Amino acid sequence: MDRPIAYDKLARENRFVRMRARDVGELRVEQGLAPFPDLASPESIRERVHGIMVGELQAMEGAGRSVYDFPDAPWEFTMDMARQVWDESRHVEIYLALIDHLGGYAGEFPETTILWRCACAEDAAARVAGVNRGLEGLACDVFAQLIHIAKKIGDPVIERAVDFVLADEITHVRMGSRWLNELTRDDPERRRRAVEFQDSIDERFNLGGARRDGAPEEVGISIAKDARRLAGFTDEEIERLIKSTQRSPVY
Amino acid sequence: MTSSPLAGEFSVELSGRVIRHYRYAEERMMRTMGGWIALTAELPAKLVLGRHVWDCAQHADLWGRRLPELRAAAQKSEPPNEAFVRFMDLLERPEDRDQTVERLVGVYRVLKPHLVAAYERHLERANPVYEPPTRRILERVIPEERRHVAAGLQVIARLGESPRVAEWTRRLADALAEAGGVTGDGTSPALVTIDVDGVNTAGDLVALDSAFDxxxxxxxxxxxxxxxxxxxxxxxxxxxxxxxxxxxxxxxxxxxxxxxxxxxxxxxxxxxxxxxxxxxxxxxxxxxxxxxxxxxxxxxxxxxxxxxxxxxxxxxxx
Missing domain, CATH: 3.10.450.50 (Nuclear Transport Factor 2; Chain: A,)
Incomplete structure (x- = not known):
């Protein structure tokens, strides 16, 4: 098996429709929709949950690749990545069940592979910075907001299940912080490149201004400052992220 | 000597060596399964691999932690011989989109049943007085591997068999036999059928019946x-x-x-x-x-x- 594999080798059942993120955003905008589903209607919640489900699939696949791609990394790194594979596989199961709970089906909305592409960084430090800190940080934002909305609409099933997923994601961010530090110890240039990669992912996933600092019901994706602090992001990092959201179109 | 409760087949050195072989098999299998997840389209297969990667990592870790207690370096993997490396290379080879069943068969019909057989044989022979640390690992790992096999076989059955898959199974079994199995000494058969009746796989199987409607x-x-x-x-x-x-x-x-x-x-x-x-x-x-x-x-x-x-x-x- 190649290390890493080509982006386009990511395999899906035929029931999943894959499209470029840019195309999906543009086609939504052409129809007068927001480029990224908000949480304002049952259908948009279902679409958001479906997007999370495929994101969890790609997170599982990415963590699995990290287990395979870096045989010379410390054993504890491999253990953390293997644990993450298991966690993400349970998250997929949870989100499949939530899609069912919301009356949807797997494949109901197009899948974009932008997350997967981020999970294909060739350097282990860049990968954990980008995936565990960048993408799992995004997951903290998305899940904290979803829990808030679930409370508001009185859906204890979503609220409880997603809260457990959020707890796992916080753990994954911590793993990312640990391994970013350990893998780049005594190598500031490698660390700089890894942090730069994470920043580029943060910018990309500001989703054309959808992610912002603000109340969960007022912005597309609300930055979950409390969850991020719990996950080990510093106040300086959170402020830097908020600033980056003010200048990053994606579509 | 043989009737003594202190009689045993394994020396400290032999035990350490065999455990390094087990660790090689578990670690390499775990990494391969992790790498395959992205290459595997079918959701139940993808998710069963995702479920088992962490168990296999823990098995490798348990073996690796046992090693320093046997005067060996911690977390070291060692294949029994070059032929076993070739067997693992062969097992890892199917990576095309339409080779999911070949991937699963290699792990769940060949390697894991063989490991169960080897572990059970080891447990039968490990001395209960001075080898309980090894026995405890075996007592944890055997039922987990058995559960993996039961789950994997259900996914294979759902995906369907073909003459191509039967031929692939034979090739792998031959390669494993040539290596003398995971221990390299031919003491455990290459192709075994283990009893998985009554094994609860509910926690391993996800989306087994889901399909586009x-x-x-x-x-x-x-x-x-x-x-x-x-x-x-x-x-x-x-x-x-x-x-x-x-x-x-x-x-x-x-x-x-x-x-x-x-x-x-x-x-x-x-x-x-x-x-x-x-x-x-x-x-x-x-x-x-x-x-x-x-x-x-x-x-x-x-x-x-x-x-x-x-x-x-x-x-x-x-």
Whole structure:
């Protein structure tokens, strides 16, 4: 098996429709929709949950690749990545069940592979910075907001299940912080490149201004400052992220 | 000596060596399964691999932690011989999209049952007075591996068998036999069937029966897409063109021109919502194999029209 594999080798059942993120955003905008589903209607919640489900699939696949791609990394790194594979596989199961709970089906909305592409960084430090800190940080934002909305609409099933997923994601961010530090110890240039990669992912996933600092019901994706602090992001990092959201179109 | 409760087959050195072999098998299998997840399309197979990677990592870790207690370096893997490395290389080889069953068979029908047999044999022989630390690991690992086998076999059964898979199983078993198994001494058989009756696999299997339900497609769209698929099979140029939006005609017909000939059946295999548009996947199949077309459909008054199309997949016959 190649290390890493080509982006386009990511395999899906035929029931999943894959499209470029840019195309999906543009086609939504052409129809007068927001480029990224908000949480304002049952259908948009279902679409958001479906997007999370495929994101969890790609997170599982990415963590699995990290287990395979870096045989010379410390054993504890491999253990953390293997644990993450298991966690993400349970998250997929949870989100499949939530899609069912919301009356949807797997494949109901197009899948974009932008997350997967981020999970294909060739350097282990860049990968954990980008995936565990960048993408799992995004997951903290998305899940904290979803829990808030679930409370508001009185859906204890979503609220409880997603809260457990959020707890796992916080753990994954911590793993990312640990391994970013350990893998780049005594190598500031490698660390700089890894942090730069994470920043580029943060910018990309500001989703054309959808992610912002603000109340969960007022912005597309609300930055979950409390969850991020719990996950080990510093106040300086959170402020830097908020600033980056003010200048990053994606579509 | 043999009747003494302190009699035993394993020296400290031998025990350490065999454990390094176990760790090699568990670690390499775990890494391979992790790498395969992205290459595996079928959801139940993808998720069963995802479930088991962490268990296998823990097995490798348990063996690796035991090593320093046996005067050996911690967390060291060591294959028993070069032939076992070749066996693992062979097991890892299937990575094409249509080789999911080969991947699963290598792990769940060949390697894991062999490991269960080897572990059980070791447990029978490990001295209960001075080898309880090893025995405890075996007592944890054996039922987990047995559960993995039971779950993996259920997924394989759902995906279906073929002569190609039977031949692959034989090749792997031969390679494992040539290596003398995980311990390299031929004490455990290469191809074993283990009893998995009554093993609870509920926590290992996800989405086992989930499949695309064509009734999710709006009836009028479904009828149009199916008629369009038949027009493609029959080469009905006028019928095809009538379904395509005029300003998309060149691009869509250009995509259709790349379709291979010989299809005799059409089936909707997926449908996603994109605002008011629908992205529908249709499989055209026949003796040469099948192709999957992804079409974007949009309402034009009362009718649905294709506004974009692309060939997104090809499958060879089983």
């Amino acid at each position: 064509v009734t999710k497609v709006e009836p009028d769209l479904r009828g149009r897409v199916e008629a369009h698929g038949r027009a493609l099979i029959e080469g009905d140029a006028a019928g095809i063109a009538a379904d395509v939006a005029p300003d998309a005609r060149d691009a869509v017909l250009g995509a259709y021109a790349r379709l291979p000939r010989g299809a005799n059946a059409t089936e909707i295999v997926g449908c996603a919502r994109l605002g008011a548009q629908r992205v529908v996947k249709t499989r055209l199949s026949g003796p040469p194999g099948s192709v999957v077309i992804q079409q974007r459909w949009q309402r034009d008054g009362a009718a649905w029209r294709v506004v974009a199309a692309d060939v997104v997949g090809a499958e060879r016959p089983a």
